[in-house]
Amino acid sequence: MAIAVAVVLLVGGGIAVLVRSRHTSHEAAPTTSNASSTSTTVPSGLIAPLTGLPDPRGVTAHRCAVTVKVDNTPAAQPHYGLEDADVVYEEVVEGGITRLAAIFQSHAPDRVGPVRSVRRTDQSIVWPIRGVFAYSGGAPYAIASIDTAPVTQLDEARAGSMMFRDHSRAAPHNLYAHVDQMYGRCADPPPPPLFSYRPAGSAPPAGAPAATAVVGFHVGYAVTWNWDATTKRWVRSIFGAPEVSAAGVKLTASNVVVQFVQYSGGVGAFGAEADLTGQGFAWVLTDGRVVKGAWVRPSKAQAARLVGPGGRTIALTPGTTWVELADTGYSVTITP
Numbered sequence: 001m002a003i004a005v006a007v008v009l010l011v012g013g014g015i016a017v018l019v020r021s022r023h024t025s026h027e028a029a030p031t032t033s034n035a036s037s038t039s040t041t042v043p044s045g046l047i048a049p050l051t052g053l054p055d056p057r058g059v060t061a062h063r064c065a066v067t068v069k070v071d072n073t074p075a076a077q078p079h080y081g082l083e084d085a086d087v088v089y090e091e092v093v094e095g096g097i098t099r100l101a102a103i104f105q106s107h108a109p110d111r112v113g114p115v116r117s118v119r120r121t122d123q124s125i126v127w128p129i130r131g132v133f134a135y136s137g138g139a140p141y142a143i144a145s146i147d148t149a150p151v152t153q154l155d156e157a158r159a160g161s162m163m164f165r166d167h168s169r170a171a172p173h174n175l176y177a178h179v180d181q182m183y184g185r186c187a188d189p190p191p192p193p194l195f196s197y198r199p200a201g202s203a204p205p206a207g208a209p210a211a212t213a214v215v216g217f218h219v220g221y222a223v224t225w226n227w228d229a230t231t232k233r234w235v236r237s238i239f240g241a242p243e244v245s246a247a248g249v250k251l252t253a254s255n256v257v258v259q260f261v262q263y264s265g266g267v268g269a270f271g272a273e274a275d276l277t278g279q280g281f282a283w284v285l286t287d288g289r290v291v292k293g294a295w296v297r298p299s300k301a302q303a304a305r306l307v308g309p310g311g312r313t314i315a316l317t318p319g320t321t322w323v324e325l326a327d328t329g330y331s332v333t334i335t336p
Helices: 121-126 140-146 156-162 179-185
Strands: 002-004 007-011 014-018 021-023 066-070 087-092 098-104 132-134 152-154 163-165 175-177 212-215 223-228 233-238 255-261 278-286 289-297 305-307 321-327 332-335
Touching: 066 121, 066 179, 087 121, 098 121, 121 140, 132 179, 152 156, 152 179, 156 163, 156 175, 156 179, 212 255
Parallel strands: 066 132, 087 321, 132 152, 255 321
Antiparallel strands: 002 021, 007 014, 007 278, 066 098, 087 098, 163 175, 212 223, 212 332, 223 233, 255 278, 278 289, 289 305
16 A cells, blocks of 8 residues: 655644655554653653663763664674664665664673674764764775764774674674773763653553564565563564574564665665655654654754654653664554
8 A cells, every 4th residue: 555654844833744655564644643742751860861771870971872883684693792782773775785783872792793884874873972983894985974973983993902803703794893892982971862761660652552563674684573562672583583692682672763764876776875864754663552753853963853743752662772764665564
């Protein structure tokens, strides 16, 4: 069926949608979905900015963010350290495959990877959080792009002992980052929050029930998220099976944000870049529900705001968040 996804505008405190059609296997109607409450009560004590969780040890008060570009091919499995990321972005690169940008601040894993190369989309991801950006290298146009971002770059040549090759695995899928050592290379303050969060113990958002979401990345890279009502987490599957880290931990998230974007230059083309400023359509999976609305980001210096009908902020469940940068032409299937 057809769905309106092209442009979302805030008009008079509400959401107006200028439409074009794309095919999807699940009806999308953001103007009929309820947004979650905008109220966010910060409990006493320090709150980790990238998860909204209490930080009783206060470690996030003195750490910058460390973003690591991570391989996402079958040859990269199993991943190291992704279970410790606060936020992970999944982006489309050349050929339609996907790569990950994993952001760390709450935890300090010793080994993350495999580490891979930079793309043009990355500078827009890291711009509001600054900190360290760790990658293996890249094409000249991609390096020129990340040079515009306010980050401390650590590639394989500059990282020294903070990156290493595991020769038991085949190159190029064998480069890893000591994230725990990289915090010391950054003079930036802690990052600002990327999302708003609901107070702990508050009522679930007023969205539609969702048991499964399939994000239709192409060429075999589709991702499935299944809601686990026992753990209150979304369980990630890719390549036909649940994804399990090298430590034997299933990769899960408290929230999954499907952010529909345009890829300048054509999705899957060499040198393409996800347009992450402006406005677009967003589906937010949180607490076993899907809340349909929009993302709004006026400039690179600001994080995208997730809004529902009436312009109300969509508040997430405190915890880990994965952001799926799906092209506006990709299908996303939600099963109640």
